[in-house]
Amino acid sequence: xxxxxxxxxxxxxxxxxxxxxxxxxxxxxxxxxxxxxxxxxxxxxxxxxxxxxxxxxxxxxxxxxxxxxxxxxxxxxxxxxxxxxxxxxxxxxxxxxxxxxxxxxxxxxxxxxxxxxxxxxxxxxxxxxxxxxxxxxxxxxxxxxxxxxxxxxxxxxx
Numbered sequence: 001x002x003x004x005x006x007x008x009x010x011x012x013x014x015x016x017x018x019x020x021x022x023x024x025x026x027x028x029x030x031x032x033x034x035x036x037x038x039x040x041x042x043x044x045x046x047x048x049x050x051x052x053x054x055x056x057x058x059x060x061x062x063x064x065x066x067x068x069x070x071x072x073x074x075x076x077x078x079x080x081x082x083x084x085x086x087x088x089x090x091x092x093x094x095x096x097x098x099x100x101x102x103x104x105x106x107x108x109x110x111x112x113x114x115x116x117x118x119x120x121x122x123x124x125x126x127x128x129x130x131x132x133x134x135x136x137x138x139x140x141x142x143x144x145x146x147x148x149x150x151x152x153x154x155x156x157x158x
Contacts, residue, residue, distance in 0.1 A: 037154065038145060043103060044157035050099035050113065051140040053092040060089035108151035112136060115149070123152035 041047065064085045071082055103112045113133040115121065120131040125147050127135040132149060139146040144157040 038156040039106075039154070041146075041155040041157055042106065046099055047103055047112065047140050047146075048157060050096050050103065051137045053096040053099070054134075054137045055141060057089055057092040057096065060085055060092065064089055105148040105151060105153060106155075107153040108148065110148075110150040112146075112148060121149040123147060124149040 064082070067082045067085050071078070100111060100113045104110065105112055113136055115133040120126075120135075124131045125135055125139070127138050130138060136146045136149060140157065145155060146157075147154050
């Protein structure tokens with residue numbers, strides 16, 4: 001088999017293994033209190049899609065750096081691979097940003113995954129070492145629930 005075919009076969013398997021490991025390591029969270037009852041988020045399919053594109057962009061970053069290293073050291077000098085990984089990164093980031101503009105909290109009407117300041121908003125929950133918008137992305141991907149970082153409203157996806 002040629003290296004292109006091997007790379008195309010290994011990438012989805014490695015991604016699936018990484019996601020399953022992260023899911024098993026993710027801490028379980030307690031049920032919400034009575035005053036923070038979870039409600040179903042109306043656009044659950046959109047936020048799940050946006051979170052998936054963020055994960056794809058995050059996973060593309062180390063792959064992009066690896067392909068640059070391999071090309072620079074002439075171990076595997078294929079320009080199409082560097083270009084395709086960079087295109088994956090940029091396109092997935094663009095799609096996420098487009099989706100993020102439409103996702104608003106039903107309670108406070110602020111954008112759920114847009115954070116303008118470096119410090120986390122007041123109701124941001126730390127999850128897997130991340131806080132703010134990135135925490136919401138991880139909560140959506142691995143728990144199918146999230147908390148609005150602006151007002152603290154609890155949502156479930158399905």
